[in-house]
Amino acid sequence: MPSARRVMSDLRVFGRGYLRNAAGLFFGLIFPVILILIFGAIFQSGFSGTITLYVQNHDTGPVSSSFTAALNSTGTVNLILVSNSENFSQYLSAHSASDGIIIPADFSADYAAHQPVNVTLYGNPSQSSSQIVSGTVAGVINGFNLYGSRAIIGVTQTTANSQVTKYIDFLVPGLIGFAILISPMFSLVNISSEYKRIKLFKQLSLTPLTKMEWLASKVLFYILLSSVSFLLMTAFGVVAFHAHVALSPWLIPFLVLGPMFFASLGMLVGTISKSTETASVVGNVITFPMMFLSGTFFPISLMPTYLQTFAHVLPLFYIIDGLNGVMIYSNYAQATIDLVVVAVITIVAFVAAARLFKWRED
Amino acid sequence: MIPVEISDVKKSYGDLHAVDGVSFSVNEGEVFALLGPNGAGKTTLIEILEGLRKRDAGAVKVLGLDPWENSGVLHKRIGVIPQDFTFFDKANPREAVKYYADLFDVTVDPDATLKEVLLDDSARVLFENLSGGQKQKMGLALALVNNAELLFLDEPTTGLDPNARRAVWDVIRGLKSKGKTVILTTHYLDEAEQLSDRVAIMNHGHVVAMGTTEEIIETHGSGERLEIHGTEQLATYIKTHTKLNTEYNSKGIISIAIKHKEDALTALTAAEQSGLDWHDLHTRRDSLDDVFVKLVSGTIDEHGEIRAENTNNNSRDQRRR
Numbered sequence: 001m002p003s004a005r006r007v008m009s010d011l012r013v014f015g016r017g018y019l020r021n022a023a024g025l026f027f028g029l030i031f032p033v034i035l036i037l038i039f040g041a042i043f044q045s046g047f048s049g050t051i052t053l054y055v056q057n058h059d060t061g062p063v064s065s066s067f068t069a070a071l072n073s074t075g076t077v078n079l080i081l082v083s084n085s086e087n088f089s090q091y092l093s094a095h096s097a098s099d100g101i102i103i104p105a106d107f108s109a110d111y112a113a114h115q116p117v118n119v120t121l122y123g124n125p126s127q128s129s130s131q132i133v134s135g136t137v138a139g140v141i142n143g144f145n146l147y148g149s150r151a152i153i154g155v156t157q158t159t160a161n162s163q164v165t166k167y168i169d170f171l172v173p174g175l176i177g178f179a180i181l182i183s184p185m186f187s188l189v190n191i192s193s194e195y196k197r198i199k200l201f202k203q204l205s206l207t208p209l210t211k212m213e214w215l216a217s218k219v220l221f222y223i224l225l226s227s228v229s230f231l232l233m234t235a236f237g238v239v240a241f242h243a244h245v246a247l248s249p250w251l252i253p254f255l256v257l258g259p260m261f262f263a264s265l266g267m268l269v270g271t272i273s274k275s276t277e278t279a280s281v282v283g284n285v286i287t288f289p290m291m292f293l294s295g296t297f298f299p300i301s302l303m304p305t306y307l308q309t310f311a312h313v314l315p316l317f318y319i320i321d322g323l324n325g326v327m328i329y330s331n332y333a334q335a336t337i338d339l340v341v342v343a344v345i346t347i348v349a350f351v352a353a354a355r356l357f358k359w360r361e362d
Numbered sequence: 363m364i365p366v367e368i369s370d371v372k373k374s375y376g377d378l379h380a381v382d383g384v385s386f387s388v389n390e391g392e393v394f395a396l397l398g399p400n401g402a403g404k405t406t407l408i409e410i411l412e413g414l415r416k417r418d419a420g421a422v423k424v425l426g427l428d429p430w431e432n433s434g435v436l437h438k439r440i441g442v443i444p445q446d447f448t449f450f451d452k453a454n455p456r457e458a459v460k461y462y463a464d465l466f467d468v469t470v471d472p473d474a475t476l477k478e479v480l481l482d483d484s485a486r487v488l489f490e491n492l493s494g495g496q497k498q499k500m501g502l503a504l505a506l507v508n509n510a511e512l513l514f515l516d517e518p519t520t521g522l523d524p525n526a527r528r529a530v531w532d533v534i535r536g537l538k539s540k541g542k543t544v545i546l547t548t549h550y551l552d553e554a555e556q557l558s559d560r561v562a563i564m565n566h567g568h569v570v571a572m573g574t575t576e577e578i579i580e581t582h583g584s585g586e587r588l589e590i591h592g593t594e595q596l597a598t599y600i601k602t603h604t605k606l607n608t609e610y611n612s613k614g615i616i617s618i619a620i621k622h623k624e625d626a627l628t629a630l631t632a633a634e635q636s637g638l639d640w641h642d643l644h645t646r647r648d649s650l651d652d653v654f655v656k657l658v659s660g661t662i663d664e665h666g667e668i669r670a671e672n673t674n675n676n677s678r679d680q681r682r683r
Contacts, residue, residue, distance in 0.1 A: 017450050203444050
């Protein structure tokens with residue numbers, strides 16, 4: 001029978017040890033806030049790079065093809081074609097995107113006939129990426145209009161989301177994900193291999209404490225720590241940079257499952273590694289790519305396609321994607337999918353960790 | 363009930379027979395020492411008794427339980443200091459005792475427990491800042507939390523300075539006076555002699571001698587000996603004229619086995635009759651050290667490693683205090 005007294009006592013001893021350790025406290029709570037302040041300040045003015053632009057082309061003529069080719073050749077936007085059967089506005093929302101363009105059906109014909117024709121440009125005027133898209137599209141249209149020596153093509157501006165999304169809005173959930181990753185992961189990799197080395201697990205196995213109770217207390221601790229970290233980072237993001245984040249009960253499962261997953265994963269790495277050194281190397285190999293490629297410091301849509309594909313195998317991607325869905329877009333359909341993925345991998349990791357982790361040897 | 367009863371216990375790791383057919387029983391209220399060099403199998407054996415390791419063969423009953431199968435029940439009734447006892451760096455002894463009390467679901471007064479192991483003066487010092495002796499005392503305190511009837515102390519004083527060792531000994535004597543049964547492993551002979559009622563000397567997985575230190579010396583020692591300084595010529599003279607068992611070593615010591623009081627007189631009379639010079643008369647009995655050297659074929663250094671005996675410098679040079 002699991003005992004609450006044992007779990008809480010272990011939690012108390014572990015938590016007190018954590019609070020007495022300046023390094024742990026710094027990396028667990030202060031470091032993520034510093035990251036918010038640094039990155040928030042650096043990118044307050046906007047960011048650069050390739051921006052994903054969704055295109056729905058209703059025209060079948062040659063002009064729209066050369067128009068999209070021209071957009072592509074600017075190098076500032078990365079075009080993704082959207083099927084004509086989609087509701088474009090909903091499609092953008094579902095993909096957490098704000099930038100898109102619709103080319104009307106009679107585009108080529110009108111252009112050939114020198115009839116004025118408008119493309120519809122979706123974007124957030126206040127978001128720097130949308131400003132870049134808007135400037136790029138205007139430049140290309142200008143070129144096409146110069147051919148005909150007349151203003152044939154015009155632009156209708158619209159927005160898909162009413163919400164205004166800034167870099168800091170991405171940064172807050174991204175770095176919350178970062179905090180959910182690093183503290184439990186590094187800590188459990190370290191203590192599970194270290195306790196094995198100094199035979200502390202063996203010693204604990206001589207008490208009625210069970211390994212499940214021990215693991216549960218660590219998971220509980222990192223859920224608490226991540227929640228405090230979440231509150232601190234959100235507060236600093238909002239106060240210092242006026243981040244727009246939606247707070248919703250939907251965040252709770254991510255703040256519970258995230259630390260549980262990484263605590264289990266860390267435990268697993270520490271358990272299967274023969275030495276503390278091996279454990280730390282394996283832990284780093286798993287942690288570092290995730291730390292940068294899961295949408296922590298910038299939205300993954302800014303990354304090259306192959307890295308975006310790679311990001312989809314990283315567990316942290318689903319946590320951050322889910323946090324983005326809840327906090328930025330209020331896109332619960334997306335968040336639900338992420339939550340299912342996170343729940344499944346968490347259960348797998350927790351069960352595997354609890355199974356492979358040995359209190360005593362044969 | 364006999365607290366510990368084992369027979370023909372075996373445990374191998376590959377080709378290494380760590381414990382190779384050990385049998386003994388430990389009585390209630392007894393301090394029983396397992397003595398032996400590193401690698402003798404002491405820790406493996408004690409861990410089998412604690413339910414931390416599974417034996418390959420043999421019968422084991424600890425407090426009437428099979429330790430491996432009933433480890434959960436057993437752990438509530440035994441107290442253990444494992445070898446190289448350690449704890450969370452950032453916790454102090456007081457917190458550690460409360461933690462163990464929670465784990466065992468008992469109520470204890472941490473200050474009283476720490477006083478019992480003479481650690482009340484450092485109750486609030488973080489584990490990482492405790493000295494080696496204080497850490498061991500804290501381990502003892504934790505082993506006492508559940509008021510166990512049987513205690514396992516695996517090398518409780520290894521690496522401690524003499525003062526700290528003596529302090530730990532005092533605590534162990536206190537446990538004995540309270541009627542606890544204690545199983546102790548050590549590679550210090552004086553520790554076994556000082557603390558234990560009975561000793562089992564282990565080597566290469568076997569028990570090579572067992573009993574009180576007196577019994578072990580009696581059984582495995584070479585009895586009372588008379589020693590005089592003299593020449594090899596004198597040794598030969600005594601041997602031929604008295605038929606007593608006489609040995610001569612390179613340091614000029616003639617050692618004569620004495621079975622009866624008269625043997626001493628006979629030997630000394632012969633020495634006088636020889637007209638040869640002799641001096642420095644001693645009698646000695648084998649100490650536990652001497653017996654240990656014979657049984658384990660070497661002495662043991664402070665790290666528990668066997669140092670093979672130099673044949674020219676055998677233990678007979680050591681006088682019994």
